[in-house]
Amino acid sequence: MGSTADEIAFYTHPQSRGRIVRWMLEETGQPYRTEVLGYGESMKSPAYLAINPMGKVPAIVHRGVAVTEAAAICSYLADAFPQAGLAPALDDPLRGSYFRWLFFAAGPVEAAASAKAFGLLAPPEKAGMVGYGSFEQMVDTLEQAVAGAAPWLLGERFSAADVYLGSQVLWGMMFRTLPERPAFAEYGARLRARPAWQRASALDDALIAQQ
Structure with a gap:
């Protein structure tokens, strides 16, 4: 290997x-x-x-x-x-926002969506003890992030943060772990229009078909 x-x-x-x-x-x-x-x-x-x-x-x-x-x-x-x-340079102020949304997706979004899927969300009185707070807080914050994407999280610049956070949005819509909101649908449509996403999806779908 x-x-x-x-x-x-x-x-x-x-x-x-x-x-x-x-x-x-x-x-x-x-x-x-x-x-x-x-x-x-x-x-x-x-x-x-x-x-x-x-x-x-x-x-x-x-x-x-x-x-x-x-x-x-x-x-x-x-x-x-x-x-x-796909990432702002070390001296680019956008690097802070880049890491913010990349790891917001890796932390609160991933954890809250998984917890909800398995019926394991923290009860309201324990919300302060988990990184995502509440599922509703996570979803509202995620919606604000993608609603403000013009067209991407860093403005005109597509980045690895869009790949990772965008994947969470696309999966959330597909598996219904996220509520239906126009901001998610519009951001998802922009992501699916990217040639790299289309190539990657075709490659993996072809592998699935071979199984």
Whole structure:
């Protein structure tokens, strides 16, 4: 499961959060090698556990370094390939907003949506103890973020934050873990119009069809 020094090895399953990373890879325009792992034995194999001890996808290996967690991979790829313009530079004031929304999606959005899906939301009297506060607070804040996107979270500049947060919005609408709101639908339509999203979706859908 190794890779050459400059190659991006991408470990995924087409019905996983690997779809986020596939989209991000397509946005970078960099070549990569896809390793599709099955749930169960191959994800828990010693070779893959050496890359991700959690035995979960997605993961990448680049320049001898393994990176796991979809938000971290998106952030890493944006910085590793600055020519793609997917992250503000270190001295750009927009970098603060970039990280804010990237990790808002990785923290409160992901946690609240998952908790709601499994009926495990914190009771109102415990809302202050969880990072998302309440599901309603999370949804309202997410709506404000995407309603203000003109057309993207950083204005005219599309970024890795749109890939990750946008994926949460698209999945939330698909699986009905988010309420139907015009701001989500309009932002989602802009995301689905991106050629990189379309390429990534086609690649993963083709893998699903082969199973």
